[in-house]
Amino acid sequence: MKKIINDPNQVVQDMIKGLVAAYPNSVKQLQGTTVIARKDAPVANKVGLVSGGGSGHEPAHAGFVGKGLLDAAVAGEVFTSPTPDQVFEAIKAVDSGSGVFLIIKNYTGDVLNFEMAAELAEAEGIKVEKVVVNDDVAVEDSSFTTGRRGIAGTIFVHKIAGAMAEKGGSLDEVKVIAEKVVANVRSMGMAISPCTVPAAGKPSFELAADEMEVGMGIHGEPGIERTKIASADEIAVELTGKVLEDLELKRNDEIAVMVNGLGSTPEMELFILNGKVHDILAEKGINVYKTFVGEYMTSLEMAGCSVTLLKLDDELKELLDAEALGSAFHS
Amino acid sequence: MKKIINDPNQVVQDMIKGLVAAYPNSVKQLQGTTVIARKDAPVANKVGLVSGGGSGHEPAHAGFVGKGLLDAAVAGEVFTSPTPDQVFEAIKAVDSGSGVFLIIKNYTGDVLNFEMAAELAEAEGIKVEKVVVNDDVAVEDSSFTTGRRGIAGTIFVHKIAGAMAEKGGSLDEVKVIAEKVVANVRSMGMAISPCTVPAAGKPSFELAADEMEVGMGIHGEPGIERTKIASADEIAVELTGKVLEDLELKRNDEIAVMVNGLGSTPEMELFILNGKVHDILAEKGINVYKTFVGEYMTSLEMAGCSVTLLKLDDELKELLDAEALGSAFHS
């Protein structure tokens, strides 16, 4: 394992230190916690937005803390959802009395820890609502199982719920719009190389020199299928196709596209993929309102990408366009 | 070689297509060229800024095309500087009559091709000035050789010269400020894994599992020293130390810091490094005015990073803070 780190067991603390050192005017670390909050939190009369999860997905989630986005991000150990006490600290720190909204990726650990934190907060009289993001169509959506995972589509929830909260939306309004995003966003990913959790010291899975893993999770969880490596065009067809199947878009529908890199895929490759994604959409008469190409929800140094489509309406477009001042999302 | 591409010989064209598909409202491809220009180029009464170089350094340079930044970026083949005719097209496309300023990284190929393009442009009556960026302190600054290379510090030249041009600076004023940035910016990098040029199909160099290469170039050029992999803190000390040696900063000097990832280094690691860089600077009483952590000047999927310091004064600070609307630099 080769990494630019000090102690494998201290990477989260060290990262947070370096993050706050980089952006001291916009974010703060809640002392003694792994919570990054807006410098000006709690913002008076605003619903507080909290998200987070395991570390290793940077810039998620601390890069999306800022005006028009999250009020706080809770960082767990690498790929391990944060504990209830940490989430609870975040909730307390961003509550202005208008209530706090939790954006949770659908993993058992995240759901359990955030739920317990919500219980702690409610016991102290803080109003808490939540949404669980489950955009990954690689996994079957079943009520008998854990259901679909939350991946890069989560960023659209941050952005749009963040804009709603920033413009003064109530806790209920934030919840309604967040659920609308969740209902309209789908993603699918693939990997060509694994990643190594620092404390584990060895890769999460092995792939032969000519293999790719389709539908793997952002924590190195194995995917749904292992195949021979395909061309960018074929990958675009496969990922976009699966997403379109689930999202049921019609001709002239408007969408936002996110082509997300998992960590070590050069931007060049993301753009190559994006070109084909746009071709596929154009062929179906689907209009792309806005495109995001880059690293938004990574998996350490995994090579691979995901494609996310978000179906838009006028309300979502307006909120997507609203000002946002996070270090990883600036508009 | 595992890459998300179609034809290894078409990666640049495919990338440009996907880039323009992503940002159709802000950039355009000059037809039949590998030039990405501001959608609204030429901008009346404004000096046009052109940069570029080999591809594979994304987001450099097309990600820095936009208001307050470059007017055009010329993309060569991977790691190969673009040809004079392409640069000439860029110059013609951004000249509003106020002249065109070229920002060239100091590599023989870039200098020769841009110079020849400048000659072609001057022959057509376009005023052209240029600056050659040579921030890489890993290489000796000698007039008997090619001299120091241009690496991530180039982004600061784009930003600050771009701001000067945007606020109406003359060709001479743009040149003066660009030279001021070049005189005050220094960088140094290191790598822990190589990259593979698509058309070459094999890694640019080999590093053992416990080795790192200090001072390597952003095109996979070998570095100045190969050592055992060190901790993030030690790497920060080495890179920052070399830069400080050259830049001769004094207590209370103000600087901008860029911790730049080369492609597959997780943001987590960049932040860990950044924490130590700030400690080192704080210890010396040097004040950090602004910090940039992320991927600005990459080397395909190379793992590693560079540290850039730019000494600031009031003029540079104002220009650094000015509005910039590139897809990879938004402020």
Place this chain on the structure above:
Amino acid sequence: MDNLQVEHALDWMAKTNEKIQDNKEYLTTLDQAIGDGDHGINMARGFGEVMKKLNGEAYQHAADVMKDAAMTLMSKVGGAAGPLYGTAFLKLSMTFKGTDVDYATFSKGIEDALNGVKQRGKAEIGEKTLVDVWSAVANALRENEGFDSEVILQSAKSGMEGSKDIKATKGRAAYLGDRSIGHLDPGSVSSFYLFESLAEVINEGA
């Protein structure tokens, strides 16, 4: 052993910690196969902290040992295992509270812990989670009388091994569907260590 005393409880945690630390990599490898590869790291961090906490306190009652273990696991493990183990130990502490931890109390504690975990994780038996181990042990305790190390060891083992050839429908392994069959569930293995340690405590305390 007739009652689970403070020293038994402490010894139980110490032995569990030892096994978890010794098998940290093994648990992580199991989790890499069908999860995300952090279970060993998480449990080792959590039980390491539990030992730090327990070593710094003087206890009057096994319930308090369980409570401190619960709170520590809850705030140090994270992931799915943190809240689940935290809940299990919290339930144990609640059932043990204010009474001697005789066999009936202990048995009820495990039953309550099992139910707490099932409720928290919305998991049932047979979904390839640590519920399978806890329920196997709870069943065995219910059908038995008096602390019997072999009963605990064998039931835990059968619960753990039973997790191998079934398909996961809860937790991260559920994403794999049929591909999860044939792999041991990491959480079931860490729970096995817990009960194996308990069996050792019973043996030594007998």
Place this chain on the structure above:
Amino acid sequence: MDNLQVEHALDWMAKTNEKIQDNKEYLTTLDQAIGDGDHGINMARGFGEVMKKLNGEAYQHAADVMKDAAMTLMSKVGGAAGPLYGTAFLKLSMTFKGTDVDYATFSKGIEDALNGVKQRGKAEIGEKTLVDVWSAVANALRENEGFDSEVILQSAKSGMEGSKDIKATKGRAAYLGDRSIGHLDPGSVSSFYLFESLAEVINEGA
């Protein structure tokens, strides 16, 4: 061979292209050692385009062949090699223009090309660049009389091999300092192929 005719010029380019294509990987490997690993790719792309261009035209004069080669290399190679080879061929075409390319003219052409390259690249002999090969050939031509394939081949070879054990002070290899010693300069090797091809043309045309 007394004069370099159109067919000789075309054949020269075709043979060079063949060698470059055949040795594309080798050139790239040389460039990976002390440069950035693109020289083979760049030259192969460039000469491939040169062949496309030349095959589509009918030529009256060797100067025009050189001119089209120059313009194609200039606009298709990029990097350091593009402008340098482009300049060299442009100089050849200028010197050849409007006259028979007899030995004296050819020899002067190589001399002019060498000077053009030196000026463009601000390089002198002994800096481990393709200048070393061009100047070795130019010297040999100057001291000789009449097209002699062996003279050209051997001088080019000695120029190329001389580049091996010296330190680069120009081009990308200069960043390596002493570490560049012991490696062949990729540009010198591609220039060697050019002159090796010329030698073959002379042999066949003799």
